[in-house]
Amino acid sequence: SYELTQPPSVSVSPGQTAKIPCSGDALPEQFAFWFQQKPGQVPLLLIYKDSERPSGIPERFSGSSSGTTVTLTISGVQAEDEADYYCQSADTSGIPVVFGGGTKLTVL
Amino acid sequence: EVQLVESGGDLVQPRGSLRISCVGSGLTFSKYWMHWVRQAPGKGLEWVSRINRDGSIAKYADSVKGRFTISRDNAKDTVYLQMNSLRAEDSALYYCVRDAGDRRGMDVWGQGTMVTVSS
Numbered sequence: 482s483y484e485l486t487q488p489p490s491v492s493v494s495p496g497q498t499a500k501i502p503c504s505g506d507a508l509p510e511q512f513a514f515w516f517q518q519k520p521g522q523v524p525l526l527l528i529y530k531d532s533e534r535p536s537g538i539p540e541r542f543s544g545s546s547s548g549t550t551v552t553l554t555i556s557g558v559q560a561e562d563e564a565d566y567y568c569q570s571a572d573t574s575g576i577p578v579v580f581g582g583g584t585k586l587t588v589l
Numbered sequence: 590e591v592q593l594v595e596s597g598g599d600l601v602q603p604r605g606s607l608r609i610s611c612v613g614s615g616l617t618f619s620k621y622w623m624h625w626v627r628q629a630p631g632k633g634l635e636w637v638s639r640i641n642r643d644g645s646i647a648k649y650a651d652s653v654k655g656r657f658t659i660s661r662d663n664a665k666d667t668v669y670l671q672m673n674s675l676r677a678e679d680s681a682l683y684y685c686v687r688d689a690g691d692r693r694g695m696d697v698w699g700q701g702t703m704v705t706v707s708s
Contacts, residue, residue, distance in 0.1 A: 525698075533693075
C-alpha cells in the first residue's frame with residue numbers, strides 16, 4: 482500500500498525556521514495537504530494544493546514541493562506551534578486519501 | 590458557523606456492529622463530499638472512507654473494505670458509517686470531515702466520537 486514518510490520528530494528553537502519533509506512516490510502527480518494537531522484538539526488544515534493557505538492561517542506557515550518530497554516550513558517558530566503535523570495526499574491507484582505518520586514538532 | 594457533530598460511539602464486543610452518525614449545520618450539506626477519519630489513542634490519523642455529494646460513490650481504506658459502509662441522507666444533513674465485524678484495531682476516535690472541494694482539502698472537522706472494541 483502507498484505510504485507517505487515523515488520524520489517522527491523535529492526540534493527547533495523559538496524564532497528559528499522548522500522544515501518538515503514528507504516523501505512519497507506519487508507526490509509529483511498528486512497534491513499535498515498539511516494539518517496541525519495540538520494535544521486534545523482536532524486537526525487543522527494548514528496547507529492545500531502543496532502551497533496554498535486557507536484564510537486565517539498565518540503567513541509563517543508555507544508549503545513547497547520538489548519531486549517526490551513536499552515540505553512544510555514554519556518561519557519564526559513560536560511556542561504555540563508545538564504540535565503534531567501530518568502530510569496528506571492521494572495515491573495513483575484510487576485511494577483518495579493517505580496520511581503520513583506525523584511529525585512531532587518540539588519548540589525548545 | 591459550520592459545525593459537524595458526531596454521535597453513536599460506544600463500547601462494542603469484537604465481531605459486533607455499530608453505526609455512527611455525523612450531523613452538519615451551517616453549511617449546504619449536499620454540496621460537499623464527506624470523509625470519516627479515525628485516530629487510535631496516541632496514534633496518527635488514518636483515513637477510513639469518503640462519499641460523494643449524492644451518495645452514489647464511496648471509497649474505503651483497505652483496512653475496512655468489506656466491513657464498513659458509508660452513506661448519507663442529505664435531507665437530514667447526516668452522514669453515517671456502518672461498522673460490522675469490528676476488531677480491536679478499529680478502536681479509535683472517529684472524525685467526520687468535510688471536503689472543501691476543488692482540491693482545497695479537508696477543511697472542517699467534527700470533535701469525533703469514540704469507538705472501543707473490547708470484550
